[in-house]
Amino acid sequence: MSESVPRYWRENKVRERLIGSKCENCGKITFPPRKVCPYCKSKKLTEVELPKEGKLLSYSIVRKPPAEFEKYAPYAIGIIALENGVNIISQLTDVDLKDIKIGMALEGIVRKYREEGEEGLIHYGIKFRPKLK
Ligand SMILES: [Zn+2]
Numbered sequence: 001m002s003e004s005v006p007r008y009w010r011e012n013k014v015r016e017r018l019i020g021s022k023c024e025n026c027g028k029i030t031f032p033p034r035k036v037c038p039y040c041k042s043k044k045l046t047e048v049e050l051p052k053e054g055k056l057l058s059y060s061i062v063r064k065p066p067a068e069f070e071k072y073a074p075y076a077i078g079i080i081a082l083e084n085g086v087n088i089i090s091q092l093t094d095v096d097l098k099d100i101k102i103g104m105a106l107e108g109i110v111r112k113y114r115e116e117g118e119e120g121l122i123h124y125g126i127k128f129r130p131k132l133k
Helices: 004-015 067-072
Strands: 018-021 045-049 053-062 075-082 087-092 107-117 121-130
Touching: 053 087
Parallel strands: 087 121
Antiparallel strands: 018 045, 053 075, 053 107, 075 087, 107 121
């Protein structure tokens, strides 16, 4: 158990960054990162760090999520236009559903995503919340 702790923290560090993949052939950026470009099918992709700030383009409210996300329901999944023009899909957090507005400024933060099994293995990932002024 003691050996797994450092690795656990290392992995968390990685997840604080928003990583996508950039196609060397057509230049398109995708998130989450992929092995094959969905636009031109090239396999020459490199990892790029994406900006963690953007604006809400649209969203939908999830009331009946998969079992593992049930305790977060209802929650909102948004399409977010990042500052570099890339659109990504992410869960919105720290906001009342009634306060969500198209065009609102958002920032990415690391949040607990889900817990697994009896050991309570916790996964972290990027969610977006209203940008603090
Ligand atoms: Zn491509």
